[in-house]
Structures are given as structure tokens and as C-alpha cells.
Amino acid sequence: MESLSFSAASLLLAFATAVYVVGGAINRLFFSPVAKFPGPRLAALTFWYEFYYDVVRNGRYTWKIEEMHEKYGPIVRINPYELHVNDPEFYDEIYVGPSRRTEKWSWSAKMFGTSLAAVGTTGHELHKLRRSALNPFFSKRSVTQLEPVIQENIDRLCTKLRGFAGTSTSVNLVDVFTCLSADVIGSYAFGQSYGFLEAPKFYPGWHKLMMDLSRSSHLMKQFGWLYSVMTLLPERLVSLLHPVTEQLFKLQNGIAKQVCDIQAGTQPSNAEEKAGSAPPHPTILHDLLQNSKLPSSELTVPRLKEEGFTLLGAGTVTTAWTLTTICYHILATPSILRRLRNELRGLYSSSDPSSSALSWQTLEHLPYLSAVVAEGLRLSYGVSHRLQRVSPDTALRLGDAIIPPGTPVSMTQMQIHLDSAIFPSPHTFAPERWLTPTPTSPPSTTTASVLGDTTLMKRFLVPFSRGSRMCVGMNLAYAEIYLTLGALFGPRGGVEMELYETSRRDVDVVHDFFNPAPAAGSRGVRVRIR
Structure with a gap:
């Protein structure tokens, strides 16, 4: 009888675990507030996807995210809760001044274990x-x-x-x-x-x-x-x-x-x-x-x-x-x-x-x-x-x-x-790109290849x-x-x-x-x- 009870309890626990995992997966894939945004299904399901690229492969998720943007567009879902944007015009919408309450995400803020310091403070008012x-x-x-x-x-x-x-x-x-x-x-x-x-x-x-x-x-x-x-x-x-x-x-x-x-x-x-x-x-x-x-x-x-x-x-x-x-x-x-x-x-x-x-x-x-x-x-x-x-x-x-x-x-x-749309030849170290040539001194062919809109670059x-x-x-x-x-x-x-x-x-x-x-x-x- 005790053996039967133990087996029943084990089965019940296994069933509950399966329901929890499957239910969580369904919720993340179909009912999450960010479910409609594109991205790899595995990234939407679990943080282990990010873990693989950043821990196992030594900080390579940044480049994987870049590949995602090439496939899915300017906004992608990169883990169960987070969206990543690759549209410079959107930068000031995310990193906004005091006109709007802005907080840090507690899950990522803990990466340096600095919840008592200003840089690791999540809440808007306390950070301010x-x-x-x-x-x-x-x-x-x-x-x-x-x-x-x-x-x-x-x-x-x-x-x-x-x-x-x-x-x-x-x-x-x-x-x-x-x-x-x-x-x-x-x-x-x-x-x-x-x-x-x-x-x-x-x-x-x-x-x-x-x-x-x-x-x-x-x-x-x-x-x-x-x-x-x-x-x-x-x-x-x-x-x-x-x-x-x-x-x-x-x-x-x-x-x-x-x-x-x-x-x-x-x-x-x-x-x-x-x-x-x-x-x-x-x-x-x-x-x-x-x-x-x-x-x-x-x-x-x-x-x-x-x-x-x-x-x-x-x-x-x-x-x-x-x-x-x-x-x-x-x-x-x-x-x-x-x-x-x-x-x-x-x-x-x-x-x-x-x-x-x-x-x-x-x-x-x-x-x-x-x-x-x-x-x-x-x-x-x-x-x-x-x-x-x-x-x-x-x-x-x-x-x-x-x-x-x-x-x-x-x-x-x-x-x-x-x-490259903002910084032509972006991998080239070219101080000249920040210097607007005078009309009497036109840029050389090399310099011209890196010149961009200095106002846009400074922004x-x-x-x-x-x-x-x-x-x-x-x-x-x-x-x-x-x-x-x-x-x-x-x-x-x-x-x-x-x-x-x-x-x-x-x-x-x-x-x-x-x-x-x-x-x-x-x-x-x-x-x-x-």
C-alpha cells in the first residue's frame, strides 16, 4: 500500500510538472504580451537559448541577435520576455530623459549584483x-x-x-x-x-x-x-x-x-x-x-x-x-x-x-x-x-x-x-569623417568613402x-x-x-x-x- 501511494504521488508530481512545463510553453508561445513579435521559437520558449550563446559560446549572443534582425526585421523577440530593436531612429524612445518613467529590467539588472548602487537600481523613483x-x-x-x-x-x-x-x-x-x-x-x-x-x-x-x-x-x-x-x-x-x-x-x-x-x-x-x-x-x-x-x-x-x-x-x-x-x-x-x-x-x-x-x-x-x-x-x-x-x-x-x-x-x-547608413565604411578608423571639408579643400577619394552626415553621426x-x-x-x-x-x-x-x-x-x-x-x-x- 505504501509503495502504491509513493508511486501514485510520483506520477502525480510528474504529471503536474509536465502540465506546468507544457502550459508555460504554450503561454510563452501564444499568450505572452510579446507573442506576436518574430524571433526564434526556442528563444521565446527558454532563457537557455541566450545561455548557450553568452555562457557556453563566450559572449556571442550580440552577434546572434544581429543575425536575427537580418532574418526577422527591425524588432525581434530574443528571450521569453525581451524585445530587441535595430532601428537607430527608435533609440531616443527607449533611452528617454525625465519626461517618462523608465525602469531597468530586474532579470538583467542583477548581472553585476549591484542592486544597492544607482546603476543597478530598477525602480524609476529610487534611481532618480x-x-x-x-x-x-x-x-x-x-x-x-x-x-x-x-x-x-x-x-x-x-x-x-x-x-x-x-x-x-x-x-x-x-x-x-x-x-x-x-x-x-x-x-x-x-x-x-x-x-x-x-x-x-x-x-x-x-x-x-x-x-x-x-x-x-x-x-x-x-x-x-x-x-x-x-x-x-x-x-x-x-x-x-x-x-x-x-x-x-x-x-x-x-x-x-x-x-x-x-x-x-x-x-x-x-x-x-x-x-x-x-x-x-x-x-x-x-x-x-x-x-x-x-x-x-x-x-x-x-x-x-x-x-x-x-x-x-x-x-x-x-x-x-x-x-x-x-x-x-x-x-x-x-x-x-x-x-x-x-x-x-x-x-x-x-x-x-x-x-x-x-x-x-x-x-x-x-x-x-x-x-x-x-x-x-x-x-x-x-x-x-x-x-x-x-x-x-x-x-x-x-x-x-x-x-x-x-x-x-x-x-x-x-x-x-x-x-553603414550612418557611418560609411563603419569598420574603418577615420577621424576625417567628423571633419566637414571646406569647399576649397575637397575630400580625397579615400576620405570621401567615409564621409557622412556629421549631424546624423553626432546624434x-x-x-x-x-x-x-x-x-x-x-x-x-x-x-x-x-x-x-x-x-x-x-x-x-x-x-x-x-x-x-x-x-x-x-x-x-x-x-x-x-x-x-x-x-x-x-x-x-x-x-x-x-
Whole structure:
């Protein structure tokens, strides 16, 4: 009798499971709010389709989605709930400003485990509260005021690079710029450089750790509970398994200690003149704790620790990759290098002869340097992953298609930046495309092949995204890029570099780990210092 009861219970459980699976499949295929949109049936049925391309095949779903658009058109269903759009004109409908409530999709927002930081906040109102507290610190005015902090790190970088002159040692620019960006954000936001620039060979483990975390975001998105499991593991054990994470924990704990010290009044701002203990300027933690209008629930140590570390991570890899991409193309194309140096030389000749550095404000008005920066941002993409947004109250319309409220919708910046209708010869690094030729100086045949509508190109250059959730660190990134390029390629204090065993393969993006990544096996953009 007991055996019979157990068998009956097992059959009932199996039947219920089958009904649940079949019923769920029928609902997703035929009754879902997005059932009418085209796309692969398997993608509509299960997240395992996305898992295969992003986890098993190492960040290749972005390219599979591109194939879907070629087959199904400008709007496709790429998983059971999400629609992806490939129509640049629709960009501002998804990534909208404060005129409409916009949320993140909770399923994708968990990929970095940052629900307490502004960047991982899903709800519109809470995100607005958290983001409004960060905006003043990263405004263009604030960045300009703290420009000497950025320049100090860049000077340190140039000095160290020149130390390799005349040796056979090569340096990897992606490691160099990852260390620079980390030290800049550390100095700028937390009042202390982390000393990565002083590390031997520019501490390649830091970039590897950042990219390992980025790569694991695909797995974490599928299995968000893994973050909870990892937080239960002792830091000492994790550090033994992955030694570089010891530095990560050190940074996180340092931010937490800073919060506690500020709250306790033991770490003054620079207004409290305590020699040897005050940071060189008020940090973002001072700003949030002392000047913001955030409620006390938003000023807890765990939340501010997560906010601070997220700013460090976000401000490191993307800027480093952009600088790496730009430097590769400058060094790989003598005509670009020559024209850039001539422009910088002309500016230096009219500047203060006692100064070796030029300001961000001066550099950003240089036409050719600005064109080089724009082209570098276009081909480094910002992030390679699609950015999901939800319009919770308003239906979106694309042609005759109506997207129901509450539907996760995404676009991919990389696809826009490589759209040949906007950017002719999109894979060519051509600063000239951003310079409108004068009537007396018609473009050459080569230049003409890349010329487009500069107004249209500027509209769709979106490496920082757009709308109320665009990258908060945009101004800091621009300042760092302009000041670094001005220092490296300017005639005073510049660094003579040449590529070493490096090709276009080392900057072409073939993996989407949220952050762009080149082909597996790439050894990076390596240079020797002359």
C-alpha cells in the first residue's frame, strides 16, 4: 500500500510538472504580451537559448541577435520576455530623459549584483533619487575643478612609461590604461590613488580581474542566486582560490572604512585642515554623506560601499578600452599620428612655455583631436552589451508595431556605431569623417568613402548611452581621454611609442562580456618605448 501511494504521488508530481512545463510553453508561445513579435521559437520558449550563446559560446549572443534582425526585421523577440530593436531612429524612445518613467529590467539588472548602487537600481523613483545625488560630483564643472587630480596621475603614467625607453621590454596598453583609470577614479572620487601605476608591469592582474568579473556577469544574470552564495564564502577562502581578489576585497573594505570614518568624524574634508590625514579634496563619500539630500536609509555602509565600488569598476574598464583602441589606431596609421602631433605642436607653440600640460578645455576644442576621440569612442562602443529598459506606464510604437507597457526593450550601441547608413565604411578608423571639408579643400577619394552626415553621426554616437540612465561618469571619462592623449602625443613630455607584435585583431571586438573583448588569445595592444 505504501509503495502504491509513493508511486501514485510520483506520477502525480510528474504529471503536474509536465502540465506546468507544457502550459508555460504554450503561454510563452501564444499568450505572452510579446507573442506576436518574430524571433526564434526556442528563444521565446527558454532563457537557455541566450545561455548557450553568452555562457557556453563566450559572449556571442550580440552577434546572434544581429543575425536575427537580418532574418526577422527591425524588432525581434530574443528571450521569453525581451524585445530587441535595430532601428537607430527608435533609440531616443527607449533611452528617454525625465519626461517618462523608465525602469531597468530586474532579470538583467542583477548581472553585476549591484542592486544597492544607482546603476543597478530598477525602480524609476529610487534611481532618480540615487542618481541625483551623484550628478553634481560628476558634472563638467566639478571635473574641471578637479582636473589637477587627473593630470597628476597622467604625469605619473608618462614618467613611468619613459622609464622603459631604450629597453626591449614591451608594455600592454590595456593594462597601462586600466591602472591609470583606476588610480584616476580613486584619486578623484575617493581622495587616494590606489598605486596601480607604481606596480611592476602595470599590474596586469587588475585588468584580468575586472574582465573576469565582467565575463561572469552572463552567468550571474542567468543564476542570480550565485551572488548570494559567493557572499557567504569567507574572503580569505576566495582570495586563496583567486589571489587577485584580495586586492578587490581590500578596495571594498577601504571604501567601507572611509564611510565609517566620515560618519564618525575622524576623516575630515579638506576644509578641516588636519595635516597628513585629510584627502586632497572632498571625496564623493563626503559629498553623499554631508551635502546630499539622501535619507538616512540611503547612507548606510553597505549601500555606499556598493555605490563606491561600482563607480570604481565602471570608471576603469570602459575608459581603458577606449584609450587602448584610440592609441592602437593612432600608432598603426602614420598619417593620423603625424596630423595629430602637428595639431598639438601648433597649440603648444602658442601656450605658456613653462607649462608641459594643456587643459581639458583647451584640448577639447582641437578639431582633429576631437575627431580622433569621437572615432575612438565609436569603435570602442562604451559597452558591448545591450541595455534593457522598461516603460512601465506607456506603450511604445515602432512603425505599425505597438510594444505593451512593462515590456523589456533593448538596443545595442555597437550595432548603431557600425551602421553603414550612418557611418560609411563603419569598420574603418577615420577621424576625417567628423571633419566637414571646406569647399576649397575637397575630400580625397579615400576620405570621401567615409564621409557622412556629421549631424546624423553626432546624434547616433552613443557610447555613454542616453536619457536619465546614461553613464554618470561621462565628463570624467572625456577629461581623462583628452588629457591622456594630449600628454602622450604632445611635443612636451610626450612618449615615443611603437606597436610591438600587435595587429587589428587585438582591438576588434568579438566577445561581449558586457564590456568589449577581443579574440581569445589576444595578448593585448603591446608597445615599446623609444
